Amino acid sequence: MLFVIFHVGDDRYVIDACKVVEVVPLVRLSNFSNTPDYITGLCNYRAQPVPVVDIRYLFEGIPSKAVMSTRILLVNYSSYSGHEHLLGVTVEYATETVKLDVERFHQSTRNPSEENYISNIMTDKHGIIQWVDVDRLLSRRDYDTLYGSLAEMVE
Amino acid sequence: MGEPIDNCWSTIGIWSRTDKKCPRLQEVLHCRNCDVYASAGRSLLMREIPRDYREYWTVLLAKEAATKSTDALSIVVFRLGDEWLGLPTKMIKEVSEMRPVHGIPNAKSAVVKGLVNVRGELKLWVSMGTLLSVDKGENIPSPLLRKNILERLVIFVKDSEQFVFPVSEIIGTHRIWRDNIRDVPVTAANSMYSHLAGLFELDGRHVGLLDQELLFNSLKRSLL
Numbered sequence: 024m025l026f027v028i029f030h031v032g033d034d035r036y037v038i039d040a041c042k043v044v045e046v047v048p049l050v051r052l053s054n055f056s057n058t059p060d061y062i063t064g065l066c067n068y069r070a071q072p073v074p075v076v077d078i079r080y081l082f083e084g085i086p087s088k089a090v091m092s093t094r095i096l097l098v099n100y101s102s103y104s105g106h107e108h109l110l111g112v113t114v115e116y117a118t119e120t121v122k123l124d125v126e127r128f129h130q131s132t133r134n135p136s137e138e139n140y141i142s143n144i145m146t147d148k149h150g151i152i153q154w155v156d157v158d159r160l161l162s163r164r165d166y167d168t169l170y171g172s173l174a175e176m177v178e
Numbered sequence: 179m180g181e182p183i184d185n186c187w188s189t190i191g192i193w194s195r196t197d198k199k200c201p202r203l204q205e206v207l208h209c210r211n212c213d214v215y216a217s218a219g220r221s222l223l224m225r226e227i228p229r230d231y232r233e234y235w236t237v238l239l240a241k242e243a244a245t246k247s248t249d250a251l252s253i254v255v256f257r258l259g260d261e262w263l264g265l266p267t268k269m270i271k272e273v274s275e276m277r278p279v280h281g282i283p284n285a286k287s288a289v290v291k292g293l294v295n296v297r298g299e300l301k302l303w304v305s306m307g308t309l310l311s312v313d314k315g316e317n318i319p320s321p322l323l324r325k326n327i328l329e330r331l332v333i334f335v336k337d338s339e340q341f342v343f344p345v346s347e348i349i350g351t352h353r354i355w356r357d358n359i360r361d362v363p364v365t366a367a368n369s370m371y372s373h374l375a376g377l378f379e380l381d382g383r384h385v386g387l388l389d390q391e392l393l394f395n396s397l398k399r400s401l402l
Contacts, residue, residue: 049227050236067240089232092223118220 027096028121028152029114031082036153040120044097044109049089057172059165066111068097074169075111076160087115098157102166112157128154183218191215249356255385256332256345259312261370262385264378265334267351269390272296272333276344279303289400294342296333302401306343309396311369336394354378359387 026037027046052064052075061081065072075095079087087093094117100110128143142156161169187193187209190200202212209215252267279292294303307313328347333340359376373396375389 047239048235049232050239051232067236069242070240089227090223091225091227092220116224118223 024123024125026121026123026154027114027117028119029078029096030116031079031114034153035150036078036114036155037121037123038096038098038112038114038155038157042098042157044099046117047095047097048091049093049095049113058169062165062169063113066095068109068111071109072173073097073109073111074173075113077113078155078160079113079115081160087113090115092116092118100160101158102161102170103163106170108170110157110160112160123152183221185218187212187215187218250353251356251359251387252351253354253385253387254332254351255349255380256330257347257349258306258310258345261310261312262380262383263306263370264352264354264385264387265332265393266390269334269336270332271335271340273348274331274333276329276331287400287402289397294331296331296342301333301340301342303342303344304397304400306345309369309393309400310373336390339394341397349380352380354380354387362386 025040027040027043028035028037030036047068050066052066053072055062055065055074058074061077063075063077063080063086066075067073077087079085093113093115096112096114096117098110098112100108102108123145128145131139131141131144140156140159141153142159143154145152145154186200190196190198191209191212192203193209202214203209206212253264254267254270254273255262255264257263274296277294277296279294281292282290285292289304289309291303291305293300329344330348331342331344332348333342335341359378362371362374362377370386373388373392374386375392376387378385378387
């Protein structure tokens with residue numbers, strides 16, 4: 024299976040490439056108030072407002088560096104209610120895709136709760152790779168505030 | 179910024195001018211297969227984003243994606259005297275260098291010039307210029323070039339019948355979106371225009387797309 028690989032700090036993470044619609048460079052984001060801190064803003068993606076999550080901020084509380092290799096992955100986010108939305112995910116060091124054998128991933132031993140976005144973990148010769156489940160990046164509460172306010176705007 | 183890049187590829191690698199060679203070359207053969215080289219290249223992406231980069235992409239991303247037409251036609255574009263013409267690539271079997279033409283005694287048709295030997299097969303040599311009333315013209319590309327150096331023979335096939343015709347020049351195959359092919363002006367009434375299916379522009383040239391059915395019918399009629 025094909026994955027987009029990126030780094031958060033020194034650790035490597037992957038996102039299922041099927042979920043990725045487009046990889047775009049860093050763009051200017053409009054401020055989106057009243058949302059959790061890791062939502063860095065709204066990006067104007069082809070005349071459509073798309074909220075952007077900074078994954079480094081979410082994981083470590085530090086914003087991603089503004090370098091060429093930091094990119095925004097536009098992913099198809101399926102919410103708990105079954106709705107599909109576009110979601111931007113800012114990731115660092117997104118320069119490659121990798122083919123990984125799904126069989127080699129181990130189920131994460133963490134308690135499977137709705138906020139557990141690390142679904143599976145594998146190891147290779149360079150260390151550990153963690154699979155980020157984009158559908159769980161937002162908690163139910165954050166999802167409601169985020170897309171709820173977007174829906175209001177559209178209406 | 180991180181540490182300076184060690185350009186081992188030009189000191190001990192494939193671009194080295196000395197005899198000292200990297201032991202990894204035995205294994206990877208060329209630096210571009212080596213992960214040291216790859217990661218050095220990728221480290222260029224660790225640069226800070228240039229000024230205006232963010233603004234540039236913001237504007238670009240905000241635009242609606244251009245709806246790309248997927249309906250394209252592959253066309254071989256050639257010059258016949260002063261005219262630029264095109265034929266669908268699938269009709270062209272081969273383009274070859276010029277070969278001598280052998281006249282046919284008592285041939286009455288002005289279009290048929292004779293027979294040509296293409297790898298042991300005799301094919302009918304027709305003059306597209308005569309058929310379409312296009313003059314050979316004086317369009318010699320450059321005085322430095324020998325005249326006729328660009329001339330080619332085009333072998334084209336339809337319904338398993340093959341014809342060979344010479345052209346002044348060929349500028350390759352081009353992918354043309356059907357949306358960009360315009361209709362032929364109705365006022366244009368000479369023999370060439372009546373054989374066109376459409377017109378399109380290519381690098382500032384107006385190219386006439388030949389209608390294969392019309393062309394073929396005219397060719398067959400001219401053989402009688």
